[in-house]
Amino acid sequence: MTRTEIENSVQELYVGILGRSADATGLKYWADEIEAGTMVLENTRAAFTQQDEYTSIYGGLSSAELVTKVYQNMLARDPDSEGLAYWSSELDGDGPVTPDMLVLAVLNAAKEGNGADNSIVINKTAAATDFTNRSSDKVADKEFLSAAKQVVDSISQDTDSVTEAQTLTTSLLSGLNDRFILKINYENHTLGAYSVDQLKQDAGPNADSTNIFGAAEVVSIGDNQKLKVTLEAGSVKNGIQWYSRFDDQQELYFYYEITYAEGMQWTAGIKGPGLGAKVGDNNPTGLNDIGIDGGFSLRTMTREDGKAVQYIYDQRKEDGKAGEDVDLKTTNGDPVVFQPGEVIQISQRVKMNTPNVADGELVTTINGEEVLNLTDRIWSQSGEDGINSLFFDIWHGGSNIDKFIPSIDSHVYIDNIGISTQPITPDLFN
Missing domain, CATH: 2.60.120.200 (Jelly Rolls)
Incomplete structure (x- = not known):
């Protein structure tokens, strides 16, 4: 993968797993690790689920609630009843399915479908990338994480929502603490x-x-x-x-x-x-x-x-x-x-x-x-x-x-x- 492709893939993990835009330091760290061959994308997905931030979002949720949360983060909608039942069963069972694998499956299905879900993924990733690129001078504190989530949550399948998210980013950045x-x-x-x-x-x-x-x-x-x-x-x-x-x-x-x-x-x-x-x-x-x-x-x-x-x-x-x-x-x-x-x-x-x-x-x-x-x-x-x-x-x-x-x-x-x-x-x- 090229550097841009690596960063895009990592950004998708931030959106799908943590429900927010990446902070510049975090994005660079994971992209550097993958580019250097120290980690592969599969390891990175798993590593995301070991972070305190992941626990604060998903800790205590049932499998059904976890599946719903991932769908909302990545696709801005709830899963259909069939998908919810299937993935909940897979997560509850003795099989190899883990939360990070669920994210990959949802992401791949959206891209292969090339419909509204794919448009949402593309738009969320674009808006998140814009936020990341423009927020490198800000402290990644609680207010930052909230803003990073607001930008991603504002996205729909309409391409105009990306432009609106960029305007929202401009407004939110003015209220965040400077890193420097x-x-x-x-x-x-x-x-x-x-x-x-x-x-x-x-x-x-x-x-x-x-x-x-x-x-x-x-x-x-x-x-x-x-x-x-x-x-x-x-x-x-x-x-x-x-x-x-x-x-x-x-x-x-x-x-x-x-x-x-x-x-x-x-x-x-x-x-x-x-x-x-x-x-x-x-x-x-x-x-x-x-x-x-x-x-x-x-x-x-x-x-x-x-x-x-x-x-x-x-x-x-x-x-x-x-x-x-x-x-x-x-x-x-x-x-x-x-x-x-x-x-x-x-x-x-x-x-x-x-x-x-x-x-x-x-x-x-x-x-x-x-x-x-x-x-x-x-x-x-x-x-x-x-x-x-x-x-x-x-x-x-x-x-x-x-x-x-x-x-x-x-x-x-x-x-x-x-x-x-x-x-x-x-x-x-x-």
């Missing part, structure tokens, strides 16, 4: 210098910068546009430094893509972005006394030769140093080393600690591989502060200035920046 707290890519930006005004449009009015003028510009790279950051020779902290402030959160996901240009001069370190927290208007410095909340920051940065580390300001101290380097390692135990010219996809999941308990979490993933998993951190001693800031730094720098000064200009390219309450995948920026 912050989402930036540069495809629709004007090429040229990147200003603080543009930053505030991208990252919100609470975003601010200590250094962006002249160092950043939007450029065209192949078929994409990216933010090009110039790290000038001869000094440190030349590059970009900005932050975005938002409401305290207990758990967040952060994603961005970075490319260090060919000929990169790493020096002793290049700071990178990361989530964190400010306390009041004060930036975290890593110098607050143990037990005194001073905020925290979790930036991913490079050291000599492109070695990647997690650079942490938090309640934990080592030899009086402000920041702590935590090595990033592959599943084989090898150090992570960034290569010039490579598009690097970096993501973080940060979870706040229980007050006065060292159970804060940080998971860092690079190009889909988990390279760090911390579960013993105190991000806020009191628990009064949550994750509330993105610190976006790209510059050479550190305490021993001479080691960080580059002798040549270097360039870094940034794209697809996102902060969300849910996991972020690259396709969400398409």
Whole structure:
């Protein structure tokens, strides 16, 4: 099957079994599994019936009620008495028929009949696909699931019902919660210098910068546009430094893509972005006394030769140093080393600690591989502060200035920046 055929088949499962449009993340997961050969469609159907959502819909129903529910989901009608009796008997008997097989049988019969039932299947799948494609930026919460069901339930055999469902989708999406707290890519930006005004449009009015003028510009790279950051020779902290402030959160996901240009001069370190927290208007410095909340920051940065580390300001101290380097390692135990010219996809999941308990979490993933998993951190001693800031730094720098000064200009390219309450995948920026 082609990718489109796979996604269409999975969408039919969402409609027939769960009675709703697919969420983009779920659809992608199942389609990826089938396309990779990890699962086949038959396994996927069975897996749907093992989900909590399935249990919440069908749990406690008799076989007759289950058959009726599937018919209503897929065909927008009740089964005829003969079909109801047959399938109820099959589900109650000792034979091999399972609920997912019932869905397949109803679906195949509708398609083979090529009548009103087939029109309903086609229309429901089309409306569901439209909803899925336009709702990828929304949180798949209770309100989302309700909207996803309303769209499918509105469909009839009339093709005009698809157009009406699209209008309904537009209305429903306006009332759903956004998946992203912050989402930036540069495809629709004007090429040229990147200003603080543009930053505030991208990252919100609470975003601010200590250094962006002249160092950043939007450029065209192949078929994409990216933010090009110039790290000038001869000094440190030349590059970009900005932050975005938002409401305290207990758990967040952060994603961005970075490319260090060919000929990169790493020096002793290049700071990178990361989530964190400010306390009041004060930036975290890593110098607050143990037990005194001073905020925290979790930036991913490079050291000599492109070695990647997690650079942490938090309640934990080592030899009086402000920041702590935590090595990033592959599943084989090898150090992570960034290569010039490579598009690097970096993501973080940060979870706040229980007050006065060292159970804060940080998971860092690079190009889909988990390279760090911390579960013993105190991000806020009191628990009064949550994750509330993105610190976006790209510059050479550190305490021993001479080691960080580059002798040549270097360039870094940034794209697809996102902060969300849910996991972020690259396709969400398409």
